[in-house]
Amino acid sequence: MSRRAEPASEATGPTIVAGEILVEIMATQPGLGFLEPLALVGPFPSGAPAIFIDQVARLGGGAGIIACVGRDDFGTINLERLRRDGVDVSAVSVSDRYPTGSAFVRYRPDGGRDFVYNIAESAAGRIGLTAEARRLADGAGHLHVMGSTLSVAGLKEIVAYAAKAVRARGGSTSFDPNVRKELIEGADGAQFAALVDDADLLLPSGDELLAAAGVDDEDQAVKALIARGVGEIVLKRGAAGSTRFAADGTRIDSPGFVVEEIDPTGAGDCFGATYLTCRRRGMEPARALLYANAAGALNVTRRGPMEGLAGFDVLDGFMAGTDRTK
Amino acid sequence: MSRRAEPASEATGPTIVAGEILVEIMATQPGLGFLEPLALVGPFPSGAPAIFIDQVARLGGGAGIIACVGRDDFGTINLERLRRDGVDVSAVSVSDRYPTGSAFVRYRPDGGRDFVYNIAESAAGRIGLTAEARRLADGAGHLHVMGSTLSVAGLKEIVAYAAKAVRARGGSTSFDPNVRKELIEGADGAQFAALVDDADLLLPSGDELLAAAGVDDEDQAVKALIARGVGEIVLKRGAAGSTRFAADGTRIDSPGFVVEEIDPTGAGDCFGATYLTCRRRGMEPARALLYANAAGALNVTRRGPMEGLAGFDVLDGFMAGTDRTK
Numbered sequence: 001m002s003r004r005a006e007p008a009s010e011a012t013g014p015t016i017v018a019g020e021i022l023v024e025i026m027a028t029q030p031g032l033g034f035l036e037p038l039a040l041v042g043p044f045p046s047g048a049p050a051i052f053i054d055q056v057a058r059l060g061g062g063a064g065i066i067a068c069v070g071r072d073d074f075g076t077i078n079l080e081r082l083r084r085d086g087v088d089v090s091a092v093s094v095s096d097r098y099p100t101g102s103a104f105v106r107y108r109p110d111g112g113r114d115f116v117y118n119i120a121e122s123a124a125g126r127i128g129l130t131a132e133a134r135r136l137a138d139g140a141g142h143l144h145v146m147g148s149t150l151s152v153a154g155l156k157e158i159v160a161y162a163a164k165a166v167r168a169r170g171g172s173t174s175f176d177p178n179v180r181k182e183l184i185e186g187a188d189g190a191q192f193a194a195l196v197d198d199a200d201l202l203l204p205s206g207d208e209l210l211a212a213a214g215v216d217d218e219d220q221a222v223k224a225l226i227a228r229g230v231g232e233i234v235l236k237r238g239a240a241g242s243t244r245f246a247a248d249g250t251r252i253d254s255p256g257f258v259v260e261e262i263d264p265t266g267a268g269d270c271f272g273a274t275y276l277t278c279r280r281r282g283m284e285p286a287r288a289l290l291y292a293n294a295a296g297a298l299n300v301t302r303r304g305p306m307e308g309l310a311g312f313d314v315l316d317g318f319m320a321g322t323d324r325t326k
Numbered sequence: 327m328s329r330r331a332e333p334a335s336e337a338t339g340p341t342i343v344a345g346e347i348l349v350e351i352m353a354t355q356p357g358l359g360f361l362e363p364l365a366l367v368g369p370f371p372s373g374a375p376a377i378f379i380d381q382v383a384r385l386g387g388g389a390g391i392i393a394c395v396g397r398d399d400f401g402t403i404n405l406e407r408l409r410r411d412g413v414d415v416s417a418v419s420v421s422d423r424y425p426t427g428s429a430f431v432r433y434r435p436d437g438g439r440d441f442v443y444n445i446a447e448s449a450a451g452r453i454g455l456t457a458e459a460r461r462l463a464d465g466a467g468h469l470h471v472m473g474s475t476l477s478v479a480g481l482k483e484i485v486a487y488a489a490k491a492v493r494a495r496g497g498s499t500s501f502d503p504n505v506r507k508e509l510i511e512g513a514d515g516a517q518f519a520a521l522v523d524d525a526d527l528l529l530p531s532g533d534e535l536l537a538a539a540g541v542d543d544e545d546q547a548v549k550a551l552i553a554r555g556v557g558e559i560v561l562k563r564g565a566a567g568s569t570r571f572a573a574d575g576t577r578i579d580s581p582g583f584v585v586e587e588i589d590p591t592g593a594g595d596c597f598g599a600t601y602l603t604c605r606r607r608g609m610e611p612a613r614a615l616l617y618a619n620a621a622g623a624l625n626v627t628r629r630g631p632m633e634g635l636a637g638f639d640v641l642d643g644f645m646a647g648t649d650r651t652k
Binding site for chain 2: 025033034035036037038039040041042043044072073074076077080097098099102114116117118120121122304307
């Protein structure tokens, strides 16, 4: 059980993540699935952990990732982007045998999405606790865990090792509980509960808050999670903005920015990375929420999950020129 | 050693192939590789064995394929196309675990091509000698083997079983020796040599003829291969047409058709399928070459490896309205 009121400062060491690096290929026109030749655009660097950690680096935070890509152009485009933006990729292994993971996405007319994935059987599914991964974890100050990646073989061992290493240095952890419901209720329920209990910062969106707490009401869910030891909860509300619930019972609502949505993929990861990095820098929660809302909003205005990532200078300019909701 | 002067007639049973079913994703503009987001188009049904067998069916020939796809839209688009065109897909297994194979292709300014493949570790690499594969092979009249697919695990066993089954029915075999040179010279050289020796019809293109014979001169290569028992050799010369060399020493040169090339992928497979199917129908070699040249030429005028496949009615119209080379 954690009783930390805020994530460990930047001085403790870089923020690290582990999980899938992918390319994303997008259909340019909405519709149902991929059952005929379509106009597409890609490859875009992608993968939730990669989006998250790239945004940490864009904000000037120390950043590293444990991952695996194939020895192909799709691996290269990701590694080049991460390196350019300042992410430590020393713990990214390159597979000669497996191709870089990929996700084809097409928006439906109703706003839903159809996917064709190659993740579990791609290089992304070959992540392991290598010597380089241990070395990165041993020097880290914060571990961010994404629920969506826990189903990949090898991830549990990495998360267990890294969480312990980070704690041993006085570091902190955050958890995005974007997990399929079957996973929470299944054999992996115990690990999920432990990750929630251990989180200094929980970053759910929508119903994930209720699922994480196992109750049907937002206020009750927050109380239950704080009682379990969560340090702070930041609820992502998409275009409507975000709300921060603290262990001391305070609540901050932060309205979103009004933008034209082009591509929402990656906005939640970009939001979370920005909030975390601002807090690790010592920023007050209200200001961190504001930057996080701005980063998420700016991200949806660009096609490609990592194309709208931005540093503080760009975010300051965006905030100065953009209306907020309500 | 085979001494057959022509492939077994259609009455012996359908033509079958085994190997990869893929989707192809193409860059719309030439350039080098996939190191930035590009305009793409796809998924197109693809995979050399699939292209070949679909063209057999388009010409009204009995046709079946032994393959494996993933349970995703990319598998569905291929299965729907093959079924629509009349191919027996009863021996295509569907993997819950592995995604359908894929190939990204981009043409270089110099006419070369860059690829990013996911084949060996995709569903295409999970092909096996299933009960359905045995059943299909047991009723087949002709087996076509593609050298490019022999590196896939499981293919050798299927080819060995199917070749024996087809021979037992009085059927015939053809072989497209599009094999990487390392394979011919490596541990698999014996199987390659056996496939050449056993072929009633050999369908090389360019240097593959010389590589198959192990000599540096076209005439010598033809003589050597005929001496080894090959029934007939049809050399694919791309835009320049084709040449047929028979065991009796005769030679037929057939000029190509003059077309604007949009996408050459699949043209060789389309050519081979057409020549074989015409011959199995009892057509004279010269006329079979003519149809095969027409089918290959028509295929390169359409983007997508299977989008330019055509039946006899369309080929007759195309031949009537198109000039020939020389």
